[in-house]
Amino acid sequence: MNLKDKIRIIPDFPEKGIRFKDITTLLKDGEAFRYTIDKLAEEIGNKEFDLIVGPESRGFIIGTPLAYATKKGFVPVRKPGKLPSETIKYEYELEYGSDALEMHKDAIKPGQKVIITDDLLATGGTLLSTVKLIEQLGGEVVGILCLIELTYLNGRELLKGYDVKSLIKYE
Numbered sequence: 606m607n608l609k610d611k612i613r614i615i616p617d618f619p620e621k622g623i624r625f626k627d628i629t630t631l632l633k634d635g636e637a638f639r640y641t642i643d644k645l646a647e648e649i650g651n652k653e654f655d656l657i658v659g660p661e662s663r664g665f666i667i668g669t670p671l672a673y674a675t676k677k678g679f680v681p682v683r684k685p686g687k688l689p690s691e692t693i694k695y696e697y698e699l700e701y702g703s704d705a706l707e708m709h710k711d712a713i714k715p716g717q718k719v720i721i722t723d724d725l726l727a728t729g730g731t732l733l734s735t736v737k738l739i740e741q742l743g744g745e746v747v748g749i750l751c752l753i754e755l756t757y758l759n760g761r762e763l764l765k766g767y768d769v770k771s772l773i774k775y776e
Contacts, residue, residue: 608644608773611637612753626753626775628724632666641772642670645722645750648770649675654718654747656680660706660735661687663724667752671722680712680719682735695737697730706731708738715743726751726771729760736767 611631618625631637645667657675659668660682672679685694685705692707713719719739723732726749736746746767754760754771761769 606637606640608637608641608752612773626725626755628663628666628752631752638670641752642667642674644772645671645752646674648750648772649720649748652720652747654720656713656717656719656744658682658708658713658719658721658735658739660721660723660731664722664735667724667750668722671750680708682706682708682738693738693741695734695741697734704730704734706734706738708742710742713739713742713744717744718747719744720748720750721746722750724752726754726760726764726769727758729758729763732760733763736764 611634613627613630615625615627656678657668657672658680659665661684665681669679685707688707688709691710693710694705694707696703696705721732721735726732732749739746749764749767749769751771753773755775
């Protein structure tokens with residue numbers, strides 16, 4: 606199955622010059638969605654890990670069915686103020702300003718092996734922030750899986766030293 610055919614491209618969204626990759630067309634196709642999760646599970650292979658972690662919000666959409674398929678737990682990473690218990694925070698710089706992500710302090714135990722999933726690898730900022738949160742709690746990132754990678758934004762460079770895989774690449 607060609608997953609690229611299942612992605613809708615929206616020109617000039619959210620601003621002029623951007624060609625937004627809309628995964629909702631893939632998600633509503635049950636066969637394509639199942640195929641996507643199965644392919645991501647194949648990418649994990651025989652890798653040993655304890656948890657799947659996904660950043661808000663499309664990381665939830667990819668991560669939870671992958672956690673189910675691999676019989677592992679899922680940990681959400683959220684924007685500040687969204688998690689109900691005690692959290693840790695990682696702040697990072699954007700081109701114009703800054704942002705932050707949070708994770709529950711008790712989400713990961715020291716030594717646990719973690720795979721991060723998200724829908725998109727663009728500049729790598731969100732994924733690197735997720736890595737930093739996991740490592741702050743003593744976890745080990747053993748893989749990063751993305752549905753889509755925008756190779757022209759060089760996000761993989763920011764994630765050097767980590768095992769990064771993506772199913773669809775846009776050059």
